[in-house]
Amino acid sequence: MTTKANSTLLYDGSDWNFPILEKTYKAIEEIAIGDLGLDVYRNQIEIISSEQMLDAYSSVGMPLMYQHWSFGKRFARDEMMYRKGYQGLAYEIVINSNPCISYNMEENTMAMQTLVMAHAAFGHNHFFKNNYLFRQWTDADGILEYLQFAKSYIAKCEEKHGARSVEEILDAAHALMDHGVFRYRRPPPLSTREEESKRRERQEYEARTFNDLWRTLPASDKNAAVSDSEEERLQRRKLLKLPQENILYFLEKFSPVLEPWQRELLHIVRTIAQYFYPQKQTKVMNEGCATFVHYYIVNTLYDQGRISEGALLEILHSHSSVVMQPTYDDPRYSGMNPYALGFEMMCDIKRICTEPTDEDRQWFPDLAGSGDWRSALRYAWANYRDESFILQYLSPHLMRKFRMFLIADDENESQYQVKGIHDEAGFRKVRAALAQSYEIGRLDPDIQVVDADLKGDRCLSLRHLALDRIPLDTKERDQTLKHLRRLWGYDVHIESVDRDSGALISEARLTGERLEASIR
Amino acid sequence: MHHHFIDRRANPKDKSLGNRQRFLRRARARIKEVVNKSVQDRNVGDVAGGETITIPAKGIEEPQFRNSRHGGNRSRVFTGNKEYVTGDQIDKPQGGGGQGGKEGSDDGEGEDDFRFSLTREEFLDMFFEDLELPDLVKTSLQEVHSVKMHRAGHAASGTPTNLNVLRTMRNAHGRRIALHRPSRAAVERLEREVADLRAKPVLDDEEQVRLAELEPQLEALLRKMRVVPYIDPVDIRYNRYEARPNPNTKAVMFCLMDVSGSMGEREKDLAKRFFMLLHLFLERRYKRIEVVFIRHTHHAEEVDEQTFFYSPETGGTVVSTALVEMQRIMKERFPSGEWNIYAAQASDGENFSGDSALCHELLTNEIMPLVQYYAYIEILDEREFDIFQDARSGAALWRAYQEVADGWHNFAMKRIAKPADIYPVFRELFAHKAKERVG
Numbered sequence: 023m024t025t026k027a028n029s030t031l032l033y034d035g036s037d038w039n040f041p042i043l044e045k046t047y048k049a050i051e052e053i054a055i056g057d058l059g060l061d062v063y064r065n066q067i068e069i070i071s072s073e074q075m076l077d078a079y080s081s082v083g084m085p086l087m088y089q090h091w092s093f094g095k096r097f098a099r100d101e102m103m104y105r106k107g108y109q110g111l112a113y114e115i116v117i118n119s120n121p122c123i124s125y126n127m128e129e130n131t132m133a134m135q136t137l138v139m140a141h142a143a144f145g146h147n148h149f150f151k152n153n154y155l156f157r158q159w160t161d162a163d164g165i166l167e168y169l170q171f172a173k174s175y176i177a178k179c180e181e182k183h184g185a186r187s188v189e190e191i192l193d194a195a196h197a198l199m200d201h202g203v204f205r206y207r208r209p210p211p212l213s214t215r216e217e218e219s220k221r222r223e224r225q226e227y228e229a230r231t232f233n234d235l236w237r238t239l240p241a242s243d244k245n246a247a248v249s250d251s252e253e254e255r256l257q258r259r260k261l262l263k264l265p266q267e268n269i270l271y272f273l274e275k276f277s278p279v280l281e282p283w284q285r286e287l288l289h290i291v292r293t294i295a296q297y298f299y300p301q302k303q304t305k306v307m308n309e310g311c312a313t314f315v316h317y318y319i320v321n322t323l324y325d326q327g328r329i330s331e332g333a334l335l336e337i338l339h340s341h342s343s344v345v346m347q348p349t350y351d352d353p354r355y356s357g358m359n360p361y362a363l364g365f366e367m368m369c370d371i372k373r374i375c376t377e378p379t380d381e382d383r384q385w386f387p388d389l390a391g392s393g394d395w396r397s398a399l400r401y402a403w404a405n406y407r408d409e410s411f412i413l414q415y416l417s418p419h420l421m422r423k424f425r426m427f428l429i430a431d432d433e434n435e436s437q438y439q440v441k442g443i444h445d446e447a448g449f450r451k452v453r454a455a456l457a458q459s460y461e462i463g464r465l466d467p468d469i470q471v472v473d474a475d476l477k478g479d480r481c482l483s484l485r486h487l488a489l490d491r492i493p494l495d496t497k498e499r500d501q502t503l504k505h506l507r508r509l510w511g512y513d514v515h516i517e518s519v520d521r522d523s524g525a526l527i528s529e530a531r532l533t534g535e536r537l538e539a540s541i542r
Numbered sequence: 543m544h545h546h547f548i549d550r551r552a553n554p555k556d557k558s559l560g561n562r563q564r565f566l567r568r569a570r571a572r573i574k575e576v577v578n579k580s581v582q583d584r585n586v587g588d589v590a591g592g593e594t595i596t597i598p599a600k601g602i603e604e605p606q607f608r609n610s611r612h613g614g615n616r617s618r619v620f621t622g623n624k625e626y627v628t629g630d631q632i633d634k635p636q637g638g639g640g641q642g643g644k645e646g647s648d649d650g651e652g653e654d655d656f657r658f659s660l661t662r663e664e665f666l667d668m669f670f671e672d673l674e675l676p677d678l679v680k681t682s683l684q685e686v687h688s689v690k691m692h693r694a695g696h697a698a699s700g701t702p703t704n705l706n707v708l709r710t711m712r713n714a715h716g717r718r719i720a721l722h723r724p725s726r727a728a729v730e731r732l733e734r735e736v737a738d739l740r741a742k743p744v745l746d747d748e749e750q751v752r753l754a755e756l757e758p759q760l761e762a763l764l765r766k767m768r769v770v771p772y773i774d775p776v777d778i779r780y781n782r783y784e785a786r787p788n789p790n791t792k793a794v795m796f797c798l799m800d801v802s803g804s805m806g807e808r809e810k811d812l813a814k815r816f817f818m819l820l821h822l823f824l825e826r827r828y829k830r831i832e833v834v835f836i837r838h839t840h841h842a843e844e845v846d847e848q849t850f851f852y853s854p855e856t857g858g859t860v861v862s863t864a865l866v867e868m869q870r871i872m873k874e875r876f877p878s879g880e881w882n883i884y885a886a887q888a889s890d891g892e893n894f895s896g897d898s899a900l901c902h903e904l905l906t907n908e909i910m911p912l913v914q915y916y917a918y919i920e921i922l923d924e925r926e927f928d929i930f931q932d933a934r935s936g937a938a939l940w941r942a943y944q945e946v947a948d949g950w951h952n953f954a955m956k957r958i959a960k961p962a963d964i965y966p967v968f969r970e971l972f973a974h975k976a977k978e979r980v981g
Contacts, residue, residue: 043547068548077558092604094565097558098658102594105659128551189564197605349622358621427623429632431616440630443623456619467609486607492614494607501605 030327036131036336043067046136047143049328053319054144059396060315062147063122063162067139070125076101078115078125086169088176088290090192116142118150118301120162133333137340140319145312152404153307155300165297172290179283191284194505195270195291200466202270202292203299258476265470268292269484269506272471278480279511288509303462306408310364314399317341317365347424358456363424367411370420371399381418408460416453418444428452433491467494469516480512481531487521493528494518500539503532565602566664572597573660577668578965596657666826689785700780713777723770724763732760793828793914794876795821796868798887799850801837802859805890809921813888814851815964816919820886823972828882834871838864840894844871861893861939862900869908878912885909885916891937898942905943910950917971918943918955926959 080097116124124142270292347362378390442448517529530539835850839857
């Protein structure tokens with residue numbers, strides 16, 4: 023039955039084996055590097071079973087993750103969902119490391135393996151290597167080694183101090199993980215050997231600054247006025263480097279009750295938080311990039327006669343389910359699908375470069391008709407994050423296509439208000455609002471350590487700057503305070519303040535086991 | 543650019559087992575509650591397959607500072623606009639401005655409860671936690687253990703099939719180094735040189751001296767090679783095997799039940815639940831477990847499970863017939879040297895007058911010496927249950943069994959009246975504690 027055309031096919035049928043994978047990888051690489059001009063880390067593609075995929079899933083996708091019950095919880099839930107058929111497994115997991123590790127499941131058909139390789143080993147890989155956030159904030163060369171260090175360090179701590187005590191600190195650190203990140207300065211690169219020696223240095227340094235710090239405590243009688251002089255307060259804030267957005271960092275450095283190994287645990291957790299920080303801010307772009315890349319590559323493979331129509335159809339079937347965007351009134355709707363938005367925006371940039379309309383020329387004078395969509399895309403992938411990317415590139419064409427509309431939901435109004443739709447008057451408003459919703463400052467509440475009353479009851483004060491008066495979830499806030507208290511050792515206090523007016527919205531103070539909370 | 547594929551499928555799968563154990567340990571108390579409850583409410587057979595359970599999230603939450611879902615002024619972009627134009631007002635769901643009322647309900651239930659699957663193993667582990675089999679050591683003296691061969695180090699003698707090549711070669715290698723056996727390469731080099739020299743038709747002086755030097759050297763090396771052999775008998779090691787007694791892992795469980803008219807559906811159902819529970823419990827401890835069903839009225843017979851529980855029968859009640867039948871089957875098919883024998887008997891306590899003494903005699907003399915454990919369950923009316931609170935009072939059969947229990951510590955008896963009693967009674971029978979009575 024073989025015809026001449028078939029002889030160029032990389033594979034026929036759904037089974038895969040390593041020679042076919044190798045051959046297909048080469049073909050994909052030709053297009054990715056030669057045609058699209060991608061620049062990737064060396065690939066390490068690991069074939070794993072579905073069981074192992076579940077394993078990898080539950081440890082936030084990282085191999086070599088340290089052990090913690092919350093990963094077991096995630097595994098238990100994912101496994102149940104998978105076994106009962108509520109949820110499929112991801113076809114791949116890819117890790118921002120050098121070499122770039124991606125996992126492919128053995129159950130995938132060869133067509134799916136093709137898709138996955140193009141998507142992860144080239145799409146995501148290129149994005150990791152080139153996007154400025156990843157370049158600035160993560161250290162692909164060091165992460166695997168660092169995780170190995172973290173894992174064995176934590177295992178050693180469990181042996182030495184007992185699993186329970188380690189768990190207690192990790193629980194507390196995890197609760198503050200999203201606030202264990204420096205948002206405005208680059209963290210130093212990782213190096214495990216250095217890390218080890220630095221750890222010791224850190225401890226010594228700790229001991230020194232620690233003393234300095236507490237020496238500012240007056241040895242005078244206890245009835246003296248509790249209020250500090252302004253000068254003392256400034257001095258203290260300087261010593262404590264306040265205000266501080268990185269709560270875990272602050273606790274690691276200045277908590278009066280933690281032992282050295284406990285500080286090291288905080289350090290590990292915040293290092294990992296820092297590593298994931300760019301991923302949060304580039305979901306749309308990262309997935310958009312990878313999805314666009316796989317789409318382009320498989321279509322090119324088909325045009326070259328190297329994959330069959332059947333394989334292409336199978337790939338496109340799962341492609342289209344991934345980029346499906348339900349409308350707001352659909353029961354499946356759960357916000358904007360990053361794959362859909364990302365993919366459409368990448369395709370749209372290509373369209374604007376090659377077949378611009380008059381509207382595009384007006385909105386994107388530099389881009390429209392430039393023809394070189396490849397470098398336009400590579401430029402965008404390298405220099406933007408979701409928020410700025412949407413603000414820069416979301417076109418009226420696409421807003422119309424998605425039929426986007428903007429709703430204002432004011433707590434004091436009984437009705438929602440339609441503030442803008444996909445028309446001339448609404449484009450900019452809708453685009454700005456959508457971009458804003460990807461701003462990291464809106465995804466995570468803005469909380470800083472503002473003071474620690476060293477002279478009085480040693481109460482630690484946090485301030486939450488509420489954007490648009492959006493409050494904290496009080497139930498979770500109160501539980502998180504308990505964890506915070508464990509790490510600080512003394513009372514903790516948090517106030518929510520409206521960022522614009524400075525008005526106090528709510529506050530809570532945890533004294534021992536007793537919580538006092540109030541809402542204005 | 544080079545790259546590679548790595549096949550990880552053969553790697554250990556349970557990478558996250560440690561995490562799972564940590565999770566189960568953390569949620570243990572709540573899981574146990576749910577597990578125990580699920581058994582009280584339902585049929586034992588249904589729950590043993592490992593199942594999805596829902597536990598309250600308390601204790602396994604992962605709180606964070608998070609934005610609330612309610613309150614504040616928000617702007618949201620949606621997709622799929624159909625008829626809205628700028629300026630439209632849309633009613634909020636659950637009208638009215640106040641959001642106070644719905645705060646709890648919106649993120650309620652779904653988030654507070656955690657659903658996941660326990661494996662059958664984990665389920666039963668939780669379920670039978672702190673339950674122990676009584677006296678796993680067999681009492682009988684003529685017990686015959688089966689034996690199984692186990693690897694036990696190495697030996698200098700053995701059969702060729704058990705030769706341990708690795709160990710042997712390592713020894714040989716060590717000895718060759720220690721005794722300076724010349725390497726094959728060294729010998730070959732020398733041989734080649736000698737051969738070259740000999741092959742020459744004419745030798746100059748230097749070469750002659752050289753040949754005279756080399757020939758004895760080669761001679762010496764070859765002799766050394768013969769004296770220090772490549773493999774010497776002293777190098778040889780064999781894998782050693784040792785016969786170890788294999789503890790019995792076979793068990794048989796006798797289910798004895800009175801099926802006379804006085805045992806109604808309710809009583810049979812209670813008995814069934816007890817038998818199932820015991821069966822599950824034994825299954826955890828033994829590789830192979832057989833179940834023998836013996837029903838009796840005024841005569842006893844071995845039947846299959848279906849008949850045992852569901853086929854109606856009429857007649858009087860002579861309990862000893864069942865014991866005689868059990869004794870016969872034990873003798874024929876389950877010699878106590880090979881089998882761990884458990885028996886569970888359920889009855890409503892009635893017996894043909896005078897037969898109870900015979901039961902006592904049969905149990906004491908014939909059966910108890912051979913069995914690991916004998917549990918007797920008396921199923922009472924809920925009204926009777928209140929009357930017979932005192933373990934000492936009861937009908938003739940109960941009193942007779944009471945005497946057996948006094949003499950044998952592996953004999954247990956309990957009364958139950960409703961499904962909820964079964965599990966506590968079961969726990970009490972197998973609770974891991976030192977028995978105060980001495981057999």
